[in-house]
Amino acid sequence: MNPTKTIRPTHVEISLGTIAQNFDAIRSHVSAAQVMPVVKANAYGHGIVEVSRHLAAHGATCFGVALLEEAAVLRHAGITQPILVFGGVVARQIPEFIEQDLMMAASSIDKMQQIDDAAAAAKRKARVHLKIDTGMERIGVHWYSAEKLLEASLRFRNIEIAGIYSHFASSDAEDLSSAKEQLARFLEALEFYPKHGLKPPQRHIANSGGILQLPESHLDLVRPGIMLYGVYPSREVRQSIVVKPALSWKSEVVYFKVVQPGSPVSYGGTWKSDHPVRIVTVPVGYGDGYFRALSNRSKVVIRGQQHPVVGRVCMDQFMVNLEWGSAYNGDTVTLIGDGISAQDVADWAETIPYEVITNIRSRVPRVFV
Numbered sequence: 001m002n003p004t005k006t007i008r009p010t011h012v013e014i015s016l017g018t019i020a021q022n023f024d025a026i027r028s029h030v031s032a033a034q035v036m037p038v039v040k041a042n043a044y045g046h047g048i049v050e051v052s053r054h055l056a057a058h059g060a061t062c063f064g065v066a067l068l069e070e071a072a073v074l075r076h077a078g079i080t081q082p083i084l085v086f087g088g089v090v091a092r093q094i095p096e097f098i099e100q101d102l103m104m105a106a107s108s109i110d111k112m113q114q115i116d117d118a119a120a121a122a123k124r125k126a127r128v129h130l131k132i133d134t135g136m137e138r139i140g141v142h143w144y145s146a147e148k149l150l151e152a153s154l155r156f157r158n159i160e161i162a163g164i165y166s167h168f169a170s171s172d173a174e175d176l177s178s179a180k181e182q183l184a185r186f187l188e189a190l191e192f193y194p195k196h197g198l199k200p201p202q203r204h205i206a207n208s209g210g211i212l213q214l215p216e217s218h219l220d221l222v223r224p225g226i227m228l229y230g231v232y233p234s235r236e237v238r239q240s241i242v243v244k245p246a247l248s249w250k251s252e253v254v255y256f257k258v259v260q261p262g263s264p265v266s267y268g269g270t271w272k273s274d275h276p277v278r279i280v281t282v283p284v285g286y287g288d289g290y291f292r293a294l295s296n297r298s299k300v301v302i303r304g305q306q307h308p309v310v311g312r313v314c315m316d317q318f319m320v321n322l323e324w325g326s327a328y329n330g331d332t333v334t335l336i337g338d339g340i341s342a343q344d345v346a347d348w349a350e351t352i353p354y355e356v357i358t359n360i361r362s363r364v365p366r367v368f369v
């Protein structure tokens, strides 16, 4: 059997080699800064365990995830590198962070007190990155109130302050004025350290947009997510590093027919033709993460040609209009790849490429090449 064929006539193909190449391209671009691959949300749909193991073997020295559970999956898979969990922490999670030697975000003195107590009880050191809010209004202490937290952070006996970080809200935009302002606010908060004759912990703020567009934001460490997978965060972002998509999404034609003029196609009868057309059925739907919003909007590639999806995307199937083109059962249908990018699909669905790739469901088999 061809190793890229799965029993289900639909799969996602992931090139771990391409992800490693993208990682190298980022590493050489930011030379002085450490690179923290971001593998949250199942490595943006690419497979958290496979991607992280491959990058660890390729020299990654740390990882970033959103949830405690994602970090636990990495530890369970044998990843021993430092792991930072970006999200907010609730008290009952703290012992688990300490037990599994995971780095957590802290943005209040209260939280640090809880962490310090838990670490003392476990007779371990807790590792923490201080989170500064410079304009995202998500989590973090506001930059203008950060000084008290930074001061307090020095007092806790059972906490090692491993880093201090912030997050950009608009670093992938063409207009970088707000990102530059966020960076200035972060640097202002960081002045605390030299002011007290202290060396700051590891400083980081750059996501993919910052890495690509704001070299002055690279600081000590960068946190690439989407670009690691070869997808640029937006259409307008400067593509200052060349990365290649690591994922393609393929299916097969499972049915072919001629549809007569005036016969509506799919739920709700939203599409019909005024002349006979050749229509094929593809066994993928919104239950796989192919958005219903793509109904009557997206295109797929069959035999090297782009053809439109017609009628509503169903939970498990959709239809494609070949007009007079030909196709046979078993022909490959490319949903992402062969000239169709995650950004194209995002534009058709009126969303962002992040949502397109993280939305591909686990019932779509992943094939690693």
Ligand SMILES: *Cc1c(COP(=O)(O)O)cnc(C)c1O
Pocket: 038, 040, 086, 167, 206, 207, 208, 209, 223, 224, 225, 226, 227, 233
């Ligand atoms: C998701 C995330 C990133 C990665 O963002 P990309 O835009 O995908 O590069 C970096 N840092 C934090 C805190 C994040 O939540």
